[in-house]
Amino acid sequence: MSAGGGTKAIVAALLANLGIATTKFVAFLLTKSSSMLAESIHSLADSGNQALLLFGGKRAKREATPEHPFGFGRERYVYAFLVSIVLFTVGGAFALYEGIHKIQDPHPIDSWQWVPVAVLVVAIGMEGFSFRTAIAESNHTRGDASWVAFVRHAKAPELPVVLLEDLAALVGLVLALFGVGMTLLTDDGIWDGIGTVSIGALLIVVALILAVETKSLLLGEAASPEALARIEDALNAEPEVERIIHMKTLHLGPEELLVAAKIAVRATDTAADVARAIDSAERRIRAAEPTARVIYLEPDIYSASHPGRAGSAASSPGH
Structure with a gap:
């Protein structure tokens, strides 16, 4: 897997997530929707994750030293593992907390009701572009392997991480749209909380998958x-x-x-x-x-x- 392909997918995801995080947070300020807050934190966490992957890739290129005679190539695995931790804590755990709080104290979206729907539809388009870029770059090295096999056995962590993050982001946006839409239709804020809890559970599952896969790389894997x-x-x-x-x-x-x-x-x-x-x-x-x-x-x-x-x-x- 070429570093260039991974970098292109990471940069595309980073730019998409920064723009999405900003628009989602503005929508939260206008509507006080917990789904929008969870999604804005999710996108912000994803932006930080892409920055970590880029930073890890840069540090991995350092020349070997007497103290590290085999170089620093495995730093890419370290930062990929940190991504799973950030996704679990900042993304998943926060969304669960916010969703449970909203279910316990539900309130409808009374103002700027069209804003969250418009923002989520635009965000789905932007995340779709990022996801499409990651798929295109992955296809250069995936060969005939299934997507599950590609994620499980890829030795370069960047593209599998971005793929799973983008997939989780797209599904999360659909869940947020469901929660917001049902809240607007029923005038019951509990649906907003349910959507937020679903987003949190999704992110935790993805974070655990990433943690397991990157842990295996950290421990050291043999050649394919x-x-x-x-x-x-x-x-x-x-x-x-x-x-x-x-x-x-x-x-x-x-x-x-x-x-x-x-x-x-x-x-x-x-x-x-x-x-x-x-x-x-x-x-x-x-x-x-x-x-x-x-x-x-x-x-x-x-x-x-x-x-x-x-x-x-x-x-x-x-x-």
Whole structure:
């Protein structure tokens, strides 16, 4: 997933949310609708989330240091996780609180009754544009995967985060429109509160999904099955490599993969032969999988009669 595509979707969402948050808050000041207040806070929280994603993307580009020899690529995961926390607390929890308060003390919309409906219709159009941009950018890298699989398995967090945020925003706007519309039709403010509580529940569910997915990335995920297959094929294509004894991969960032493998070489090979084989294998891996930036290959002698001797998970690094 290219950083450029993710940045384009984030900027589109940020501009849309800033404009929407302003118009929603003006509508709340005029009508005192709890749905409009919840939606304005929601859009403001989303704007902050997009700013966090942009900031995380910028910090992740810093050069490696002696203290952080593998760089800062995983900072993008940290800020994506912060987005889920902000969405849960600022968006979902606030909407629940405001909605429950409105249900306990309902009051109709007595003035500027057309304003919230007009604002919500315009907001749906603006959020739809943002959502469409995120879908278009995601389609460049999604391939044949389903949307659920794309969100679950994407190694770059920005587009899945923006997709879920925009989807939640669109559904939230529909819920707000329902609450406001029913309040205007029945002259009963409890519908406004119900719409607000529904928005809060929706945001909390989305925040939990984001938290689970980004937590997995933070803990460290292996390469995708497709990337693993390309790396294995590259190693097996090296004439001097008899077999892969075992291999492990870890994403240091969305576009940076660590590959560590123990490979079997012939017992008759000289040290120079082994060194040339490793250099050639590394070139093959990088050509097959460009995200493989950090590669460690350990040569060993494979014994068919004792396959566990070399390459067992418990073997020491210097074996």
